[in-house]
Amino acid sequence: MYYASYTVSKQFFNREQKEMNFCINCFKDNEIIEIIKGLKKKGDCDFCDKKDIEICEIKDSKIISDMLGEVIDVYSHSSFLPETFPNEKKNLIKNFFYNDWNIFNLKTDAIYKILIEICKEKYEKNPELFNESVGIKEIFDDEYLNENSILKEHKWKNFSKEIKCNNRFHTNYVNKDTLKAFLFFFEQTYEKDKFFYRARISPNERGYKAKEMGAPPQNLARAGRANAEGISCLYLASDGDTAIKEVRTGLYDYVSVGKFVLLKEAKIISLVDIEKISPFIFQTIELTQYAVNIEHLKKISSEIATPLRRNDSSIDYLPIQYICDFIKSLGYNGIEYKSTMNKKGKNFVAFGESFFKCEEVATYDVQSINYDYEKIS
Numbered sequence: 001m002y003y004a005s006y007t008v009s010k011q012f013f014n015r016e017q018k019e020m021n022f023c024i025n026c027f028k029d030n031e032i033i034e035i036i037k038g039l040k041k042k043g044d045c046d047f048c049d050k051k052d053i054e055i056c057e058i059k060d061s062k063i064i065s066d067m068l069g070e071v072i073d074v075y076s077h078s079s080f081l082p083e084t085f086p087n088e089k090k091n092l093i094k095n096f097f098y099n100d101w102n103i104f105n106l107k108t109d110a111i112y113k114i115l116i117e118i119c120k121e122k123y124e125k126n127p128e129l130f131n132e133s134v135g136i137k138e139i140f141d142d143e144y145l146n147e148n149s150i151l152k153e154h155k156w157k158n159f160s161k162e163i164k165c166n167n168r169f170h171t172n173y174v175n176k177d178t179l180k181a182f183l184f185f186f187e188q189t190y191e192k193d194k195f196f197y198r199a200r201i202s203p204n205e206r207g208y209k210a211k212e213m214g215a216p217p218q219n220l221a222r223a224g225r226a227n228a229e230g231i232s233c234l235y236l237a238s239d240g241d242t243a244i245k246e247v248r249t250g251l252y253d254y255v256s257v258g259k260f261v262l263l264k265e266a267k268i269i270s271l272v273d274i275e276k277i278s279p280f281i282f283q284t285i286e287l288t289q290y291a292v293n294i295e296h297l298k299k300i301s302s303e304i305a306t307p308l309r310r311n312d313s314s315i316d317y318l319p320i321q322y323i324c325d326f327i328k329s330l331g332y333n334g335i336e337y338k339s340t341m342n343k344k345g346k347n348f349v350a351f352g353e354s355f356f357k358c359e360e361v362a363t364y365d366v367q368s369i370n371y372d373y374e375k376i377s
Contacts, residue, residue, distance in 0.1 A: 020046045021055040022114055029103045031280040032064055047114050048106060058117055065118045067280055071101060072115075072122060074288045075134035085140060090133040100294055102276050139292055148289045150179045150296040160319040168318065176326065178289075182297065183269055183327065185281055188336065190266040195259060196236035196348060196356070199243035202254040207363030213258030215353045223314035225304050226324035226335060226349040234353040236260060242345025244364070246307075253366045258358040266333035266355060272346055273338065274301040304337045305347070324349070 023045035024033045036056045043055040056064065078090060094112040097104055104111050116123045116130055123130055138144045145153040152175050154162075159173045200208055215221070215234040227233040237243035240257045249255045274297045279290050303320040327335060328351045339345040350356060 020058045020117055022047050022058070022061075022118070023050050023053045023055045025050045025053060026106055026110075026114060027103060028105045028276070029278045029280065031278045032067065032103070035063055047110055058120075061118050065121075068103075068115065069119055069122050070287050071097070071103070071279070072119065072129060074136055074291045075129065076137050077126075077128050078133045078135065081135050081137055082140065085135055085137070089139065090135045092132075093130055093134055096134070100291070101279065103279070136288070136291055138288055145292065146175070148175075148178060149292050150175055150182065156296065156299045156319070163318045163322055164315055168322075171322070174322070174326070178293070179323075179326065180330065181285060182282075182293065183330070185277070185285075186269050186271065186274070187332075188268050188270045190262055190268055190333075192262055192264050194262045196238065196262070197240045197243040198234070198236050198258045198260060198358075199240070199247045199249070200256050200258075201247055201249055202256050202363060205254050205363065205365065207254060207256035208258075208361060210258060210358040210361050213256065213260075213358045213361055214356075215350075223317055223321070224349075225307075225317055225320060225337075228318075228321050228325075229314070232353075234350040234356060236348045236350065236356075237339065238346040238348070240362075242339050242342040242347070244366075245341035245345075246339060246347065248307075248341070249366050249369075251366060251369050254363055255366060256361050256363045258361045260356045260358050263355045263357055266350075267331075268334045268336055268348070269327050269332050270336040271301045271304055271338075272336055274298060301337070304335065305340050307340060 021043050022036075023043075024036050025048050026045065027033050027036070037054055039054075039056055039060060041055055041057070042052055044051050045053060045055060072093060075093060075096065078085075081090070091099075092108075092112075094108045094115065097111050097115070098108045104114070106114065112130065138148075142153045151159050151173055154173050159171070162171050162173050198213055200213060202208055215232045218230055218232050221227065221230055221232040223229040224233060224235065235246075237246055240259075243257055244255055247255065275294075279287055282290055300320070300323055304324070308314065308316060324335060333352070333355070334348055334350040336346055336348050339347050
């Protein structure tokens with residue numbers, strides 16, 4: 001199978017044809033898209049068939065070739081991996097690009113074709129990297145992981161069990177220097193006068209007043225995604241609809257929605273769409289280090305967004321509370337994360353409410369609720 005693929009590829013190179021083009025539609029990665037836009041050329045794409053679109057000719061793709069080459073260099077051919085390297089951690093390079101890197105907006109076969117064109121020199125020197133199984137040898141190198149992985153040599157499930165059942169406050173499972181290095185690239189600044197929304201289910205149609213819409217007092221603060229019990233945080237949403245859905249209002253509930261304004265600039269960490277962040281922005285982090293941390297970063301992003309189910313225990317929040325406490329300890333004002341209750345919305349947890357003011361409150365009567373569901377058994 002691999003020999004056949006290699007033969008086809010050689011024919012693909014040797015046939016006489018015009019200079020090939022790829023376009024901005026071939027990519028999801030913003031860094032590469034901006035490079036293509038900077039060329040200010042338009043034409044037809046030979047890989048996704050888009051017409052009259054911003055393109056890059058293969059002959060002009062040296063910078064992009066180097067970028068993609070760095071990703072390919074993360075992987076080693078099977079013959080260079082330890083004998084004990086598990087088969088389930090091996091795959092074709094085109095599949096790794098498709099599944100683990102948010103770079104291409106193409107299916108696997110098209111990724112293969114564009115890779116061997118853009119990285120033609122690397123392909124001709126080492127076709128086996130493109131046509132045979134590869135893997136990341138560092139993922140089973142404990143020495144490398146202890147130095148470069150957020151959770152060292154541990155998986156999230158092991159870290160979660162350690163926090164819940166063994167050592168809640170002084171775990172040695174987290175490489176804080178590595179986590180801090182990644183967080184630097186997720187920094188954002190909220191400008192003064194930005195608006196947020198908070199909802200509270202009201203016992204009656206009178207609703208709540210503005211002064212009652214803030215964070216709960218410490219003695220009433222229950223455990224949440226980003227706070228342990230007794231530590232008060234202000235949970236906000238990007239819009240009123242998201243705020244209402246986040247408190248899980250029931251049919252015919254009364255719900256008050258407060259409109260909060262940010263009184264001063266805030267430095268925050270955004271955990272929204274971590275998987276969509278370009279790997280090429282990490283100037284101080286090697287791509288191999290990013291590769292071994294992709295799953296940890298995705299897990300942090302999903303864990304803070306996941307609400308507890310009715311039968312879950314607040315203890316299930318402990319692992320992400322640990323991460324949030326660390327972020328808080330670095331001096332950030334809060335964390336932005338995606339809403340699972342409203343895909344169009346975002347949430348924000350503020351580590352202090354002194355820089356917010358509730359300007360107005362509106363109370364609503366919930367008249368209907370729509371449920372989306374799917375069969376699982």
